[in-house]
Amino acid sequence: MISRNHAASMRLCTVFTLVGVIAAQALAAISPEQRRELTAVSTALNKVNSLFGRDQFAKSAEAIAELQERFEKLAASGDADVLRALEDVHKKFIRTHALLELEGIELPPLPELKAAAAASTPSPVGGGASFVKDVAPMLVAKCGKCHVDGSRGKFNMANYAALMKGSEAGVVVFPNDPAGSRIVEMIESGDMPRGGSLAPEEFASLKNWIAAGAKFDGDNPQDSLNMFAAAGGNAPAPAATVAAPSGNETVSFANDIAPVLAANCNGCHVNAQNARGNLNMSSFAGMLRGGDGGPVFVPRQPARSLIVQRIKGEGGEPRMPMGREPLSAEVIAKFEKWIAEGAAFDGPNPDMNVVQVAALAKAKNSTHEQLSADRVVLALQNWNLGMGGSQPDQFETKNFFVVGNVGPATLEEYGTKAEELAPKVAPIFGARSDEPLIKGRMSLFLFKQRYDYSEFGQMVEKRELPKEWRGHWNFSIIDAYGAFIPPNDTSYTLDGLVAQQLAGTYIASLNNPPRWFSEGCARVAASRLAAKDPRVVAWKNGLGPAVAKMVKPSDFLTGKLPPEDADIASYAFVAALMKDSKRFGAILDGLRAEEDFSKLFVNSYGASPEQAAEIWARTAGRGR
Numbered sequence: 110m111i112s113r114n115h116a117a118s119m120r121l122c123t124v125f126t127l128v129g130v131i132a133a134q135a136l137a138a139i140s141p142e143q144r145r146e147l148t149a150v151s152t153a154l155n156k157v158n159s160l161f162g163r164d165q166f167a168k169s170a171e172a173i174a175e176l177q178e179r180f181e182k183l184a185a186s187g188d189a190d191v192l193r194a195l196e197d198v199h200k201k202f203i204r205t206h207a208l209l210e211l212e213g214i215e216l217p218p219l220p221e222l223k224a225a226a227a228a229s230t231p232s233p234v235g236g237g238a239s240f241v242k243d244v245a246p247m248l249v250a251k252c253g254k255c256h257v258d259g260s261r262g263k264f265n266m267a268n269y270a271a272l273m274k275g276s277e278a279g280v281v282v283f284p285n286d287p288a289g290s291r292i293v294e295m296i297e298s299g300d301m302p303r304g305g306s307l308a309p310e311e312f313a314s315l316k317n318w319i320a321a322g323a324k325f326d327g328d329n330p331q332d333s334l335n336m337f338a339a340a341g342g343n344a345p346a347p348a349a350t351v352a353a354p355s356g357n358e359t360v361s362f363a364n365d366i367a368p369v370l371a372a373n374c375n376g377c378h379v380n381a382q383n384a385r386g387n388l389n390m391s392s393f394a395g396m397l398r399g400g401d402g403g404p405v406f407v408p409r410q411p412a413r414s415l416i417v418q419r420i421k422g423e424g425g426e427p428r429m430p431m432g433r434e435p436l437s438a439e440v441i442a443k444f445e446k447w448i449a450e451g452a453a454f455d456g457p458n459p460d461m462n463v464v465q466v467a468a469l470a471k472a473k474n475s476t477h478e479q480l481s482a483d484r485v486v487l488a489l490q491n492w493n494l495g496m497g498g499s500q501p502d503q504f505e506t507k508n509f510f511v512v513g514n515v516g517p518a519t520l521e522e523y524g525t526k527a528e529e530l531a532p533k534v535a536p537i538f539g540a541r542s543d544e545p546l547i548k549g550r551m552s553l554f555l556f557k558q559r560y561d562y563s564e565f566g567q568m569v570e571k572r573e574l575p576k577e578w579r580g581h582w583n584f585s586i587i588d589a590y591g592a593f594i595p596p597n598d599t600s601y602t603l604d605g606l607v608a609q610q611l612a613g614t615y616i617a618s619l620n621n622p623p624r625w626f627s628e629g630c631a632r633v634a635a636s637r638l639a640a641k642d643p644r645v646v647a648w649k650n651g652l653g654p655a656v657a658k659m660v661k662p663s664d665f666l667t668g669k670l671p672p673e674d675a676d677i678a679s680y681a682f683v684a685a686l687m688k689d690s691k692r693f694g695a696i697l698d699g700l701r702a703e704e705d706f707s708k709l710f711v712n713s714y715g716a717s718p719e720q721a722a723e724i725w726a727r728t729a730g731r732g733r
Contacts, residue, residue, distance in 0.1 A: 480549030513555030629683025
């Protein structure tokens with residue numbers, strides 16, 4: 110841990126190192142006597158730095174006071190060249206005062222150098238340099254490898270917003286204050302850029318831009334600086350990056366572009382075994398990589414974008430999609446508009462298949478009735494996949510579509526029971542009772558035997574279902590279902606099984622919180638609506654053994670426990686959280702408003718889930 114004194118010492122080190130550089134730049138224009146005195150000031154500042162680094166603050170203050178007198182004598186000469194050299198030194202003195210005052214040291218006030226300011230501050234050419242035309246291309250050329258494409262030193266300036274945010278150490282650009290900006294200090298010291306240097310006119314442009322307010326003169330501060338590297342127009346198109354939407358776009362990738370790609374490019378460039386021209390557009394990330402013909406698109410430049418040229422049939426190449434009807438003028442205009450607005454990606458994950466991105470967007474924008482109809486089709490497809498094409502029985506209620514091989518009577522019994530339980534689950538989590546618990550009808554899969562249930566898990570979900578499970582839920586916006594084996598003995602109850610599936614799916618539908626949270630809520634609902642269910646008893650008895658398997662208290666949150674042990678711990682943890690109904694209710698209300706789960710949890714409980722789990726685990730499993 111770096112102490113405050115040591116951190117301050119490090120800052121002073123940078124301040125005093127730069128003074129020598131600044132003074133040296135002005136030596137050629139001043140008298141020999143003044144030159145010697147400036148050199149002496151620089152040496153004295155290094156001595157102060159040494160004293161401060163050893164926490165000798167009183168001696169530092171004495172040295173600064175003596176140095177300040179000499180500084181004032183130099184400034185009193187009124188010589189423009191001397192004042193020009195002293196202007197930046199004066200600003201460093203101001204900071205030194207502030208650091209020593211933090212240690213309780215009082216120093217004589219510094220005089221103002223108004224004349225020096227007028228003499229030394231360059232007038233920004235044309236009102237200041239342009240960020241897009243002057244500063245961004247320079248940053249990409251000189252700093253791009255380390256800080257645009259990478260994050261060396263935990264500092265990334267991939268775009269204007271990131272540059273202005275700064276690094277973990279603090280802000281690097283202070284508008285209207287070039288001398289006080291860390292980025293200027295590092296360049297003046299010669300520490301940056303590594304392995305190179307800025308031409309005088311480049312450095313002047315950077316300082317002029319900062320002096321004029323460090324303003325952004327582009328369209329979107331989230332645009333990659335690489336976009337501006339080819340501002341001259343003849344340079345190769347820069348590589349596109351994943352740009353976040355600004356909120357002002359009129360065309361959406363997920364809603365408008367992905368569905369067109371999924372419907373018209375499949376087989377050749379989407380989900381193709383061998384993508385033509387090595388252009389794989391199965392995901393947005395694949396589009397960014399491009400193919401043999403280069404990048405698929407150039408943000409803000411539709412006319413230079415390959416995909417626009419191809420779908421319009423320009424450049425002497427075959428019109429795309431090949432062998433299919435040309436895209437309408439309206440659809441082409443959407444592609445052009447999307448690119449002109451920055452080609453932002455508004456899907457869940459750039460690596461997600463565009464077919465899935467389009468389906469998720471459609472589901473999110475669908476009405477309850479539209480989504481219900483789509484889920485019926487998907488439910489039958491999943492049944493056929495998991496059960497080898499065998500025909501299931503079907504039963505429909507207002508809010509559920511029930512399919513299975515357990516006979517019509519059992520399907521009706523479970524569909525009816527689900528309708529009865531939904532209004533009982535809703536108040537447990539503060540859900541409205543006058544609207545469907547889950548948007549879009551939920552599918553319920555009922556299997557006659559464990560083998561069928563296991564096959565469904567392997568074929569549809571591509572996983573082995575834990576041997577302890579007799580049912581589980583799944584939610585992905587597109588789909589929402591519960592799958593289970595109806596009880597044929599007293600080993601578990603119908604009410605507990607169905608309540609668990611309804612509650613888990615409902616909580617998961619609230620802005621996708623972590624699975625441990627949804628499953629914990631699911632089991633709490635089962636325990637409240639079927640308290641005597643043997644499974645509930647087993648969960649309570651299994652908490653001690655589950656906790657005993659943890660290396661860290663948070664293991665059940667991070668997938669480091671066997672699934673059933675993790676779910677048992679999640680159940681007990683969520684039950685403990687729910688004891689404070691106000692805090693827990695705030696999380697649910699926030700999720701319903703589509704707020705971030707992690708932030709909601711910290712705001713409600715004053716700690717992260719991992720920190721809260723550590724406190725909970727101290728007493729978990731002890732006779733509870």
